Amino acid sequence: MTSAKGAQASPPSSPKTSIQPQAGLEIRDARPEDMEQIQRIYAHHVQHSIATFEEIPPSVQEMQERLAKTMALGLPYLAAILDGKVAGYCYATLYRPRAAYRYTLEDSIYLAPAQSGKGLGKVLLAELIRRCEQGPWRQMVAVIAGHDNRGSIALHRNLGFAYVGSQPATGYKFNQWIDVVFMQRALGPGADTPPEPWQGPPA
Numbered sequence: 572m573t574s575a576k577g578a579q580a581s582p583p584s585s586p587k588t589s590i591q592p593q594a595g596l597e598i599r600d601a602r603p604e605d606m607e608q609i610q611r612i613y614a615h616h617v618q619h620s621i622a623t624f625e626e627i628p629p630s631v632q633e634m635q636e637r638l639a640k641t642m643a644l645g646l647p648y649l650a651a652i653l654d655g656k657v658a659g660y661c662y663a664t665l666y667r668p669r670a671a672y673r674y675t676l677e678d679s680i681y682l683a684p685a686q687s688g689k690g691l692g693k694v695l696l697a698e699l700i701r702r703c704e705q706g707p708w709r710q711m712v713a714v715i716a717g718h719d720n721r722g723s724i725a726l727h728r729n730l731g732f733a734y735v736g737s738q739p740a741t742g743y744k745f746n747q748w749i750d751v752v753f754m755q756r757a758l759g760p761g762a763d764t765p766p767e768p769w770q771g772p773p774a
């Protein structure tokens with residue numbers, strides 16, 4: 572098992588590209604009325620990629636319920652608005668439900684297909700990390716499907732995540748076994764200090 576300190580040592584490595592505000596780009600909290608566009612983005616990845624292990628696209632209503640649950644925990648759910656349209660979104664969830672995991676978050680990020688590879692993922696995820704560092708949480712885990720999701724692996728590495736392990740053949744989608752890659756980074760002081768008391772979500 573990786574020790575809590577294990578994810579300490581990786582301060583954001585000097586990013587190869589700097590995070591520049593882009594003309595026409597706004598990163599803000601997602602709103603219920605964004606969920607129709609967000610559902611379309613996610614449905615694309617559900618149906619055409621192994622980036623998510625869901626196989627049936629959730630409805631807009633289900634996506635709105637997921638947004639509400641995230642917000643009820645005080646966790647960020649962000650939308651990237653480019654020229655008035657949702658170009659991508661990302662959010663944090665509790666890594667696992669049991670109480671002692673409460674200081675550890677998992678991130679999820681999805682861009683509209685035409686928006687990949689332009690640096691938007693880095694801007695969006697950097698803002699998610701910044702927001703999570705303002706709360707009581709101390710670690711963030713990326714659960715990445717497949718060793719060949721090089722875009723996601725590079726994105727996370729550029730933002731200070733270190734490879735902490737993988738699980739072979741944990742998913743099965745599109746007639747193939749899929750490994751899961753774990754990357755992790757500290758939030759704020761990480762494991763250097765005890766956390767601020769936080770009870771976590773109601774049981």
Ligand SMILES: CC(C)(COP(=O)(O)OP(=O)(O)OC[C@H]1O[C@@H](n2cnc3c(N)ncnc32)[C@H](O)[C@@H]1OP(=O)(O)O)[C@@H](O)C(=O)NCCC(=O)NCCS
Pocket residue numbers: 587588616622679680681682683686687688689690691692693694713714715716720721722723725726729
């Ligand atoms: C993963 C995703 C969020 C990345 O967003 P993005 O805007 O493309 O990311 P960025 O452009 O900020 O950074 C991607 C990095 O990966 C690199 N990269 C992209 N494709 C790559 C490839 N095939 N091989 C190696 N590196 C690659 C880029 O060069 C860039 O690194 P650099 O900044 O050092 O040059 C986006 O591609 C996406 O939505 N993918 C589908 C859904 C998904 O996989 N989500 C993650 C689930 S864990």
